[in-house]
Amino acid sequence: MDVHDVTDQYFQLINRQKQMLLEAKKRQGQRPSDRKSKEHLYDTFMLAFMFRAKKEGHLVHSSFIPPAYLPCTTPMTGLRPVAIKDLQLETHHRGTYLLLRSITPPSRMTAIMAIMEDENGDAIMLQLYQQEDESARAAADIVDVGTILLVKEPYFKVMGDGEYGLRVDHVSDVIHLKSDDARIPTAWQPQLMEIDRSAESLKIEGNLAFEESRYWDAITAYSDALGQPATTNEIEIIKRNRSLAFIKTKQFDAALSDAGFPDFNFNPNPPEKAMFRAAEALYNLQKFSECCQVLELLCTNFPHNSQASMVLTRAQSRFLEQKTGVYIFKELQAKAKKLRPPHLDHATYIGPVEKKQTESKGRGLFVTKAVKAGDLLLCEKAFGHAHADKGAGDGNKSSSQISLLLNPETNQGVMGAQADLIKLIVQKLYHNPSVASAFTALYHGNYEGVTTSAVDAEPMVDTFLVERIISFNGFGCPVSSLTSHTEACDQYSTPAEKPTEQEAHHSCGIWTHASYINHSCISNARRAFIGDMMIVRASRDMEAGTEINFWYHNPDGISEKDLQKKLKHWGFVCGCAICLDARMTDAAVVTKRQKLREDLKQGFSSPVLHLIRTKKIERLLDLLNQTYTQPAEDVPRLLLWDPQLALARIYAAQNKAGKSIESVGKVLTSLGFVVVGADPSPTRFAIVRWGLLVDRLVETFLHARTAFAAIGAREDSERAEGYARTTFKIIVGEDSSFHTTYK
Numbered sequence: 126m127d128v129h130d131v132t133d134q135y136f137q138l139i140n141r142q143k144q145m146l147l148e149a150k151k152r153q154g155q156r157p158s159d160r161k162s163k164e165h166l167y168d169t170f171m172l173a174f175m176f177r178a179k180k181e182g183h184l185v186h187s188s189f190i191p192p193a194y195l196p197c198t199t200p201m202t203g204l205r206p207v208a209i210k211d212l213q214l215e216t217h218h219r220g221t222y223l224l225l226r227s228i229t230p231p232s233r234m235t236a237i238m239a240i241m242e243d244e245n246g247d248a249i250m251l252q253l254y255q256q257e258d259e260s261a262r263a264a265a266d267i268v269d270v271g272t273i274l275l276v277k278e279p280y281f282k283v284m285g286d287g288e289y290g291l292r293v294d295h296v297s298d299v300i301h302l303k304s305d306d307a308r309i310p311t312a313w314q315p316q317l318m319e320i321d322r323s324a325e326s327l328k329i330e331g332n333l334a335f336e337e338s339r340y341w342d343a344i345t346a347y348s349d350a351l352g353q354p355a356t357t358n359e360i361e362i363i364k365r366n367r368s369l370a371f372i373k374t375k376q377f378d379a380a381l382s383d384a385g386f387p388d389f390n391f392n393p394n395p396p397e398k399a400m401f402r403a404a405e406a407l408y409n410l411q412k413f414s415e416c417c418q419v420l421e422l423l424c425t426n427f428p429h430n431s432q433a434s435m436v437l438t439r440a441q442s443r444f445l446e447q448k449t450g451v452y453i454f455k456e457l458q459a460k461a462k463k464l465r466p467p468h469l470d471h472a473t474y475i476g477p478v479e480k481k482q483t484e485s486k487g488r489g490l491f492v493t494k495a496v497k498a499g500d501l502l503l504c505e506k507a508f509g510h511a512h513a514d515k516g517a518g519d520g521n522k523s524s525s526q527i528s529l530l531l532n533p534e535t536n537q538g539v540m541g542a543q544a545d546l547i548k549l550i551v552q553k554l555y556h557n558p559s560v561a562s563a564f565t566a567l568y569h570g571n572y573e574g575v576t577t578s579a580v581d582a583e584p585m586v587d588t589f590l591v592e593r594i595i596s597f598n599g600f601g602c603p604v605s606s607l608t609s610h611t612e613a614c615d616q617y618s619t620p621a622e623k624p625t626e627q628e629a630h631h632s633c634g635i636w637t638h639a640s641y642i643n644h645s646c647i648s649n650a651r652r653a654f655i656g657d658m659m660i661v662r663a664s665r666d667m668e669a670g671t672e673i674n675f676w677y678h679n680p681d682g683i684s685e686k687d688l689q690k691k692l693k694h695w696g697f698v699c700g701c702a703i704c705l706d707a708r709m710t711d712a713a714v715v716t717k718r719q720k721l722r723e724d725l726k727q728g729f730s731s732p733v734l735h736l737i738r739t740k741k742i743e744r745l746l747d748l749l750n751q752t753y754t755q756p757a758e759d760v761p762r763l764l765l766w767d768p769q770l771a772l773a774r775i776y777a778a779q780n781k782a783g784k785s786i787e788s789v790g791k792v793l794t795s796l797g798f799v800v801v802g803a804d805p806s807p808t809r810f811a812i813v814r815w816g817l818l819v820d821r822l823v824e825t826f827l828h829a830r831t832a833f834a835a836i837g838a839r840e841d842s843e844r845a846e847g848y849a850r851t852t853f854k855i856i857v858g859e860d861s862s863f864h865t866t867y868k
């Protein structure tokens with residue numbers, strides 16, 4: 126993940142956590158004799174609960190990923206009960222389950238916590254991780270006073286504060302029991318029997334909960350109703366109602382099934398509502414073709430349903446995007462600017478690409494036909510996207526959105542919305558198993574998860590597999606590459622001084638198709654973002670069958686050693702020509718280059734006469750150029766192009782068109798381009814071979830446009846503008862904002 130890596134800053138914290146884990150491990154298997162009484166745990170928890178409630182909203186979350194363990198794969202019938210008093214520290218109690226009842230309300234930190242008791246009256250702190258956000262589902266919906274649940278294969282451990290507790294990382298390891306479940310002990314059963322538990326009264330209860338936006342309660346009531354005797358007609362109505370509640374809670378697989386899709390229960394004239402629910406679910410599952418089919422039938426059978434025809438128009442637009450890759454990018458930019466989180470209602474387009482095995486990088490993505498620089502390869506909606514406001518973590522009021530995620534097992538520390546992304550994807554997989562395989566098929570290193578995806582007919586999600594996949598495949602992203610492009614170019618104020626800090630993104634996501642693209646510093650594609658859409662365009666012309674590569678981390682402005690450090694957690698060392706050349710370069714040459722860049726910096730800031738100054742700069746650039754031995758088209762000269770551009774800028778300001786064009790040609794050559802006509806000769810200006818696509822290339826081509834125009838080479842000027850526009854399109858993802866950005 127190319128997000129804000131803070132491993133170095135939090136090295137000590139990671140080490141401290143490792144030490145704590147080692148200490149805790151020494152107690153493995155112990156049955157602690159100093160467990161606190163139920164009363165003590167209750168009092169302490171409630172005090173902290175009240176104190177925390179007052180401070181709510183100003184929490185900066187930090188969390189440690191514990192050593193990975195597998196979710197429970199044993200069916201309930203194969204598990205035996207265990208009691209709190211029998212739990213052993215630092216142990217996963219495989220083959221058992223613990224029956225618990227909550228004696229406190231929940232407290233939400235990184236996990237949802239509550240004090241639970243067992244049948245013997247012993248109590249324990251329970252921590253439930255990876256649950257939905259408060260905005261999606263209130264913590265009290267998950268656990269509250271009186272909630273009875275089963276924890277499968279409980280993990281008993283020493284917690285951060287030295288107390289003992291249960292930690293549950295896999296959402297499928299907890300089963301909530303309904304009030305009539307036979308496993309509930311008599312003493313915990315409700316004293317008063319409810320009067321009316323008929324399907325009809327439960328349906329009404331569900332409807333009421335739905336009207337009050339208590340969708341989870343509505344689902345429980347409808348599900349209870351379906352457990353009671355009812356006519357076929359009643360069952361269908363309850364299911365249709367539940368289907369809508371499933372849609373509201375993003376459980377689209379279940380919504381589709383409740384709507385009766387695909388055969389609508391063999392009904393040749395499916396009910397209007399059933400079709401509408403199915404269409405909504407299909408839309409959200411991005412199945413636009415099937416969605417259009419259902420809506421077309423709905424509009425034919427019920428021509429007065431204006432909402433259906435509106436949704437059909439929307440679904441048709443998505444279907445068209447999916448088929449053709451034609452988007453109204455201006456609209457996408459406008460939506461990304463306005464929406465928070467910037468999740469856009471648009472479809473994924475998969476261009477001329479296919480997944481194949483590479484020789485040494487695992488699987489990769491290849492073009493299936495010849496493409497030109499600028500061509501669209503992918504325009505992909507994120508499978509999951511977690512947004513963190515820019516500036517979050519800087520002490521402003523958005524700071525609660527940012528978190529620190531530390532993994533002592535992989536020695537990694539990242540700052541941003543990753544913790545949210547893990548949670549979000551765990552929930553998506555848990556609630557929509559039909560989409561899981563696109564995610565679980567992604568690269569996950571040597572992590573060996575479970576081979577099954579369901580237990581007791583319920584989906585099973587391995588949180589640690591999700592974390593591993595995100596770590597290897599996630600990308601940090603700006604809200605819009607248009608903004609980051611303009612910011613990157615504005616930042617470049619001092620000539621010959623590369624910006625040292627590359628932008629660290631706090632928002633992040635997973636794009637399951639783009640995830641097959643391997644890294645190379647000498648890339649032939651670039652990714653851009655508009656909201657949660659990733660746009661991948663070719664940055665060079667490619668033959669059919671070429672492997673697509675983009676850089677995971679920009680190689681410009683960073684030493685080879687630091688770059689490998691950034692790439693380390695992906696588990697490979699870049700073997701591209703730039704990196705190999707850097708490794709072979711003598712230390713004396715490195716020092717010489719540094720010295721020349723220092724001299725150039727001084728040269729640019731020198732107040733001496735222009736002519737003397739540019740002459741000196743030319744000489745220094747020439748010396749710097751001579752330090753490279755490999756042809757620039759094989760090994761781009763990353764320390765040369767930016768001072769060369771600074772010189773082109775000076776010539777442009779001095780209206781020295783010829784010199785400006787010559788400098789532009791040198792910028793392009795140092796970036797690995799092969800160009801012709803970058804001089805006042807009659808040869809037409811053209812790119813024979815594209816090179817590295819840095820942000821300031823747009824400016825470079827625009828200098829050429831102006832200079833060619835000044836010498837009356839109109840055609841060359843137009844061509845230079847065309848290249849500027851193509852470059853902009855590759856970097857930003859689209860070119861509809863080209864003229865407003867570069868007036």
Ligand SMILES: C[S@@+](CC[C@H](N)C(=O)[O-])C[C@H]1O[C@@H](n2cnc3c(N)ncnc32)[C@H](O)[C@@H]1O
Nearest residue numbers: 486487488568597598640641642643644695697
């Ligand atoms: C996002 S995945 C890319 C797809 C992956 N190759 C696969 O088989 O699914 C990232 C992983 O691909 C591999 N990879 C990517 N670029 C590589 C490179 N330049 N050299 C070697 N391995 C690379 C590494 O294992 C990395 O962790």
